[in-house]
Amino acid sequence: MYKAGVLVSPEEIKIEKRQEPILDDNEVLVKVKFAGICGTDLAIFSGNYRVPLPLVLGHEFSGEIIEVGNKVEKGLKGKRVVRANSISCKIRYGRQL
Numbered sequence: 674m675y676k677a678g679v680l681v682s683p684e685e686i687k688i689e690k691r692q693e694p695i696l697d698d699n700e701v702l703v704k705v706k707f708a709g710i711c712g713t714d715l716a717i718f719s720g721n722y723r724v725p726l727p728l729v730l731g732h733e734f735s736g737e738i739i740e741v742g743n744k745v746e747k748g749l750k751g752k753r754v755v756r757a758n759s760i761s762c763k764i765r766y767g768r769q770l
């Protein structure tokens with residue numbers, strides 16, 4: 674289990690315990706170490722930029738790969754990574770678990 678800050682309505686974040694995801698073959702699981710708060714996050718938080726809720730904010734982050742899918746190179750486990758915001762294909766934004 675891990676904790677996530679979940680935006681449930683504008684300006685209302687609740688801390689929830691969530692189950693770790695089951696990875697698809699081509700995915701990795703990243704333990705987030707640092708996350709930024711950008712203008713988009715602030716607009717979503719305030720309700721000025723509407724998105725489906727509930728939502729975990731913080732799409733700009735860095736962390737460590739702690740698990741890899743079956744088709745992912747095993748040597749990536751333990752590597753430090755940063756999410757590239759300009760590459761959105763095949764990345765599940767704020768994957769809802």
Ligand SMILES: [Zn+2]
Pocket residue numbers: 711712713714732733758
């Ligand atoms: Zn951003």
